[in-house]
Amino acid sequence: MTLVRPGEPPVARTGPPAPSSPSAPAAGEDERVLLEGVRRGDPGAFDRLVTRYMRRAYAVAHRLLGNREDAEDLVQDAFLTVLARIGDFDASRPFSPWFFRILVNRGLNQRKARAVRHTDPIPEDAAARAHSPERQAEQAELRDRLRQALDALPERQRVIVELYEMEGFAGPEIAEILEISDGTVRWHLHEARRALRSALAVYDRKGG
């Protein structure tokens, strides 16, 4: 799936603040200077760029692929693709949406290419936080329902939910990453939320 659409105007970040948003102002070294260093082949500049985006990239990659090894491979591929294509990057535009577009596109391609999806098991301590066996069972059921509901979403809705609800990206950022309009993001998110809340509503009725 190719989502590159050159010439799209930069989208200003709006909406509720997301502390870990990839569009947050870059701390310290100016990102343009950093990218110019990468363009010249400076290993130090590339390493600083990797350090700056690595954690965020891994979180999104793991969200897309569901296991650590694949997520690490995807992060590596995304950074190497950045290096290969840095000459095409428009330095007047923000780096983050361009980078995450590469990562998400590659992640989605990998997800589609998989016949069987292997995912990391959910750690035991996630369930152990519950107070009672009944509560643990309820939460386990809730998780199953939500996972099923998430898996049942159309691909694009699922990605939007993963980026917006789970990774804290802003709507305009998602629009730029997926190269769709803000309105389309809103619509997909609305539809996805309705489906997911239905899953939760069943749980509420059973739990209430």
Next chain:
Amino acid sequence: MMDELERDPLLSAALRDAAGPAPEPDWDALRGRIAARAELPLARRRAAVRAPARRAVRALLPLAAAAGIAGVAWTALTPRSPVLTPAERSEIDAAVREGLPDQVHLLLTGEAADAALLDVVDVRAPAERGG
């Protein structure tokens, strides 16, 4: 605008809980692997940055060589009149006076008649034979 869509903390928390936390990788190892795989592409980038400068130098070398050769030729072929300072001239005169018989000096200075040349020959011959 997206602002109209409020975030739903409960739904977000439930989704995160359902998906479970992502296992932490070894960040240093991951960064190291990325750096290792990036070495060659980065080296290519550096070479690509240097290539135009090298091409410019290669293009300028023949021009510089031609300019050098032209300069040397011009310098060699331009007639130059020796310019002696008064001190140098008097030093040469003194050497001539001391090194040559008076007749030669008179001949060179135009003070002797042409016939005096024969006397010089007579004078020089024994001196050279003796030397």
